[in-house]
Amino acid sequence: MPREHILHKVRTALGRRVGQPPATAPPARLRIPEMDPEARIARFFQEIQKLAGRTSRVGSPAEAGAQVEALIAGRPAVASNAAFLRQCGITSLPSVRTDFNDAGELCAACASAEFGITSADYALADTGTLVMLSSLQEARLISLLPPVHLAIVPHGKILTGLDELLAGLPQPAGHSSSMVLITGPSRTADIEQILVRGVHGPGEIHVIVV
Amino acid sequence: MNGAYQQKIHQTLADPRLQSAIYAASGRLMDHRKHVVAADALPDYQELRTQAHRIKQHTLENLDHYLEQFESNLAAHGGQVVYARDGGEVADFLAELARQKQARLVVKSKSMTTEEIELNDRLERHNLEVVETDLGEYIVQLAGERPYHIVAPALHKTRYDVAELFSRRLGVAHETAPEKQTKIARAVLRQKFLAADIGVTGANFLVADSGAVVLVENEGNVRLTTTAPRIHVTVAGIEKIIPRAQDLAVFLKLLGRSATGQPLTVYTSFLSGPRRVQEIDGPLEFYVVLLDNGRTRLLADRDKRQSLYCIRCGACLNYCPVYRKIGGHNYPWVYSGPIGAIITPQYLGVSRDPWLPFASSLCGACAEVCPVKIDIPELLLELRSEVKKAQAREGQDRLERLGFRIWAWVMRHPRIYEMLGLVGAAVMPEGESSGWLRGVPALLNRGPLRAWFSQRDLPPLPARSFRQVWRARARVVQD
Numbered sequence: 001m002p003r004e005h006i007l008h009k010v011r012t013a014l015g016r017r018v019g020q021p022p023a024t025a026p027p028a029r030l031r032i033p034e035m036d037p038e039a040r041i042a043r044f045f046q047e048i049q050k051l052a053g054r055t056s057r058v059g060s061p062a063e064a065g066a067q068v069e070a071l072i073a074g075r076p077a078v079a080s081n082a083a084f085l086r087q088c089g090i091t092s093l094p095s096v097r098t099d100f101n102d103a104g105e106l107c108a109a110c111a112s113a114e115f116g117i118t119s120a121d122y123a124l125a126d127t128g129t130l131v132m133l134s135s136l137q138e139a140r141l142i143s144l145l146p147p148v149h150l151a152i153v154p155h156g157k158i159l160t161g162l163d164e165l166l167a168g169l170p171q172p173a174g175h176s177s178s179m180v181l182i183t184g185p186s187r188t189a190d191i192e193q194i195l196v197r198g199v200h201g202p203g204e205i206h207v208i209v210v
Numbered sequence: 211m212n213g214a215y216q217q218k219i220h221q222t223l224a225d226p227r228l229q230s231a232i233y234a235a236s237g238r239l240m241d242h243r244k245h246v247v248a249a250d251a252l253p254d255y256q257e258l259r260t261q262a263h264r265i266k267q268h269t270l271e272n273l274d275h276y277l278e279q280f281e282s283n284l285a286a287h288g289g290q291v292v293y294a295r296d297g298g299e300v301a302d303f304l305a306e307l308a309r310q311k312q313a314r315l316v317v318k319s320k321s322m323t324t325e326e327i328e329l330n331d332r333l334e335r336h337n338l339e340v341v342e343t344d345l346g347e348y349i350v351q352l353a354g355e356r357p358y359h360i361v362a363p364a365l366h367k368t369r370y371d372v373a374e375l376f377s378r379r380l381g382v383a384h385e386t387a388p389e390k391q392t393k394i395a396r397a398v399l400r401q402k403f404l405a406a407d408i409g410v411t412g413a414n415f416l417v418a419d420s421g422a423v424v425l426v427e428n429e430g431n432v433r434l435t436t437t438a439p440r441i442h443v444t445v446a447g448i449e450k451i452i453p454r455a456q457d458l459a460v461f462l463k464l465l466g467r468s469a470t471g472q473p474l475t476v477y478t479s480f481l482s483g484p485r486r487v488q489e490i491d492g493p494l495e496f497y498v499v500l501l502d503n504g505r506t507r508l509l510a511d512r513d514k515r516q517s518l519y520c521i522r523c524g525a526c527l528n529y530c531p532v533y534r535k536i537g538g539h540n541y542p543w544v545y546s547g548p549i550g551a552i553i554t555p556q557y558l559g560v561s562r563d564p565w566l567p568f569a570s571s572l573c574g575a576c577a578e579v580c581p582v583k584i585d586i587p588e589l590l591l592e593l594r595s596e597v598k599k600a601q602a603r604e605g606q607d608r609l610e611r612l613g614f615r616i617w618a619w620v621m622r623h624p625r626i627y628e629m630l631g632l633v634g635a636a637v638m639p640e641g642e643s644s645g646w647l648r649g650v651p652a653l654l655n656r657g658p659l660r661a662w663f664s665q666r667d668l669p670p671l672p673a674r675s676f677r678q679v680w681r682a683r684a685r686v687v688q689d
Contacts, residue, residue: 001293002293002294002299005293005295006506007277007293009506009509010273010506010509013506013509013510014271014509016272016275021275022272022275022276023268023271025265025268025453025454026265028454028456028457029257029258029459029460031254051476081490101490102490103490106491107404127473129474134485134489135488136488139490139491140433140490140492141437141438141491144430144433144434162458162463162474166455166459170454170455170456171419171420172480172482173283173287173417173420173422173482176482177287177482177484177486177492177496178436178479178481178482178489179479179480180433180478180479180480181474181477182476183473183474183475186428186430186476186477187429187476188345188346188392188428188429189362190344190346190363190364191364191367191369191388191392192231192368192369193234193235193238194388196389199392199396199428199429199430200343200399200403200429200430201429201430201433201434201477202430
């Protein structure tokens with residue numbers, strides 16, 4: 001059996017016995033800086049803009065809904081099932097389809113939509129990152145297939161960075177089969193190192209902080 | 211080095227377009243990296259490197275424990291681990307899986323591990339259609355080539371090459387703007403994603419305490435490969451394990467910066483098993499193939515075990531004066547540059563391409579930029595010594611060994627050394643105007659002397675030797 005064969009070779013190479021406990025691991029290294037909420041938003045926006053992403057800030061969920069309505073201007077969009085989007089009134093906009101729970105139907109809708117609208121579970125200020133955990137509220141494909149990704153994020157979700165995320169969420173696998181960090185629009189530089197945005201994922205990303 | 215390699219390398223050196231492409235791309239990658247690891251951008255960069263080195267060392271020293279932990283945590287979330295001793299076993303597993311699930315089309319994201327085992331060829335022999343989805347990797351697949359660089363596979367292709375390739379292979383109009391070329395690839399590959407049955411990826415990290423596969427990328431092709439098809443199969447070397455999800459706070463900060471100069475790549479996927487009951491999309495089946503293919507042999511070598519710490523960022527390639535001249539296709543195996551020079555002999559045996567560890571100036575730039583602090587120059591020296599020992603056992607290089615024995619003897623006898631110096635100065639043929647000796651007279655220019663001078667020049671001998679100067683100085687001081 002390959003399994004036993006390989007594990008046996010590993011143990012022989014290391015001089016270890018079956019079931020021998022490991023040596024003590026070096027302690028995990030997490031450094032979380034002090035940063036007030038305003039500074040987090042400022043840094044978060046600054047990093048997204050560096051990556052050619054767009055940002056805006058609104059005072060209320062209703063305002064976020066109005067802004068999304070203006071942005072999509074009646075063009076086809078798919079919104080996730082996040083309760084926050086409903087609260088913003090986004091799910092009831094005329095060209096927005098939502099409430100998908102079948103993968104096939106969702107995929108077909110996303111493939112022809114011009115906008116994918118999601119919330120985010122967290123955001124990371126120091127890299128301009130959205131953190132998306134796959135769930136009944138957030139499907140994976142909405143932030144991936146349409147050419148434009150709109151994300152509406154409550155300001156309380158903004159963490160300082162990766163270290164704070166992993167300190168608060170040491171076991172992402174306990175919550176979802178998929179945690180994706182999204183940092184700017186999809187891009188490539190594979191041909192002559194020339195930057196092109198929108199390869200397989202969205203070429204545009206717009207983050208609205210409420 | 212045999213003649214075939216020499217000829218290929220000379221071709222690369224004589225190709226001005228290729229030379230400037232390699233030089234420009236590696237230069238740009240160096241430049242991007244430099245800014246994001248600078249002290250003002252990342253004050254604890256050196257600490258992170260040290261921590262990354264320690265974690266890799268600890269994990270590999272307890273690897274059996276972490277492999278079993280990974281396996282049971284993945285199983286708890288409905289995924290399955292499969293062990294494979296070599297590429298043949300990986301292909302057999304995938305072919306059998308495809309047969310059972312009636313799968314025909316496989317989409318792939320870029321993976322050096324699957325390049326290493328030539329998985330695409332193997333699967334095609336099993337009558338599966340295999341499509342690479344990273345843009346650069348797709349280009350080299352269409353061209354029937356190997357990746358030129360660990361992170362930039364099509365670094366050697368111009369947009370004109372790509373235009374010609376796309377129009378020939380895809381039947382599209384001749385299009386030379388990278389933006390339009392990207393759109394063409396997007397359209398073709400989008401259809402493949404939506405029709406594919408199986409998505410195959412490598413792994414940047416395997417997280418033991420989560421049973422998770424971590425993948426970094428910029429294009430979104432990894433996300434599609436791991437989301438759209440109903441089956442996701444990861445193929446990864448056993449050395450990719452890290453103990454905890456929290457260790458990503460160290461490794462992700464180093465990987466993107468070292469590879470492309472990004473604090474984080476556009477997408478980082480942390481995947482732990484198939485779609486769960488409450489989730490809407492994602493694969494229904496999730497397998498991780500853990501590959502040995504020689505890794506346990508490296509693991510057994512305490513001194514060179516650190517070769518397995520590599521996280522495949524490609525920084526050592528960009529900084530290597532040898533890679534920057536000879537490019538990525540003149541190394542004997544899929545792994546090029548300094549990391550290729552140390553792992554190739556260990557995987558394939560030191561006797562196969564004995565010249566490889568010698569193709570380095572030992573300048574040390576690779577060790578300086580390595581995010582996990584692999585001492586590449588030290589490992590090159592050890593491999594050189596192994597090559598020489600193997601050659602001595604096989605009775606090769608008798609002349610060279612005799613030469614060095616004589617040299618060692620001369621060095622231990624100062625008077626003879628000095629005498630030979632004087633003789634040398636007297637008979638030394640006239641060099642160029644600079645005084646450098648570029649070769650020997652035609653009569654002697656043969657055999658080992660010719661080979662020796664083909665790679666080396668001799669500096670001019672000074673009018674007076676060091677000993678003569680020293681003695682004169684001693685006399686002055688006495689007086």
